[in-house]
Amino acid sequence: MLETIHHDGIHELRLARPPVNALDPALARQLREAVESAPARGARALLLSGQPGMFSAGLDVPALLTLDRGAFRVFWADFFGLCAALARSPVPVAAAITGHSPAGGAVLAILCDYRVMAAGEYRIGLNEVQVGLLVPECIQAAFRRLVGARQAERLLVTGAMLEPQAAHAIGFVDELAGPDEVVGRARDWLDALLQLPPHAVAATRRLARADLAGLFAEPEKLPIEDFLDGWFAPETQAVLHGLVARLKSKSAPTRPAM
Numbered sequence: 001m002l003e004t005i006h007h008d009g010i011h012e013l014r015l016a017r018p019p020v021n022a023l024d025p026a027l028a029r030q031l032r033e034a035v036e037s038a039p040a041r042g043a044r045a046l047l048l049s050g051q052p053g054m055f056s057a058g059l060d061v062p063a064l065l066t067l068d069r070g071a072f073r074v075f076w077a078d079f080f081g082l083c084a085a086l087a088r089s090p091v092p093v094a095a096a097i098t099g100h101s102p103a104g105g106a107v108l109a110i111l112c113d114y115r116v117m118a119a120g121e122y123r124i125g126l127n128e129v130q131v132g133l134l135v136p137e138c139i140q141a142a143f144r145r146l147v148g149a150r151q152a153e154r155l156l157v158t159g160a161m162l163e164p165q166a167a168h169a170i171g172f173v174d175e176l177a178g179p180d181e182v183v184g185r186a187r188d189w190l191d192a193l194l195q196l197p198p199h200a201v202a203a204t205r206r207l208a209r210a211d212l213a214g215l216f217a218e219p220e221k222l223p224i225e226d227f228l229d230g231w232f233a234p235e236t237q238a239v240l241h242g243l244v245a246r247l248k249s250k251s252a253p254t255r256p257a258m
Helices: 027-038 069-087 102-110 137-147 148-156 165-168 181-194 198-208 210-215 225-229 234-248
Strands: 001-005 010-015 045-049 093-097 099-102 114-118 174-177
Touching: 001 027, 010 027, 010 181, 027 099, 045 181, 069 102, 069 137, 069 210, 069 225, 093 102, 093 181, 099 102, 102 137, 102 234, 114 165, 114 181, 137 198, 165 174, 174 181, 198 210, 225 234
Parallel strands: 010 045, 045 093, 093 114, 114 174
Antiparallel strands: 001 010
């Protein structure tokens, strides 16, 4: 489900869970542990990537709908822990957004230092409201940090999914590249950063990202129960089960859920 590729001091964590790199409990836990342990394993920088055409479909709704509240709480604690690991990473992290990146996939990218997205017929956005879910405040705040409060409000309330050019225009992503060049361009950015004086970069980065790190300073105190209440609400469950039914009616779904 997760491949680790070493490029000298850059460790690439490539999502490899067919068909759409959706986050189920096992992948969320594996990715969290990989991000948390990477610096101790010699990583000077991290690169998150996906498969051609798909970065991550976000949460694996069909799998998560089978969980009871206790099991779902464990998953959500791991997801918040993953968010905290990215936001508070002591080494820089770049996202190579290799294709579609809705909801949870977009969250992973938002928390990185730099985002390169594939140009083409792809979409990125926080579309949770379309399936009856609330985007937690810590994630909304991280999104506002990128695109500004008014823009974030408009996109979050409508659950809009943006084309790469539109995402780039508002600062949602930092750079666009051809589909075959996305990973390479993200590596180039990290390589250039690693050529700078390391202590100065690390100290400056800590200050520059202190607001983001602060949002996830205590992941165990984040509003997990509020999200669980929303997930198990009758309206949300009806929408999610309807979504799963539509996905099952397609022979090879390529567009994700949330």
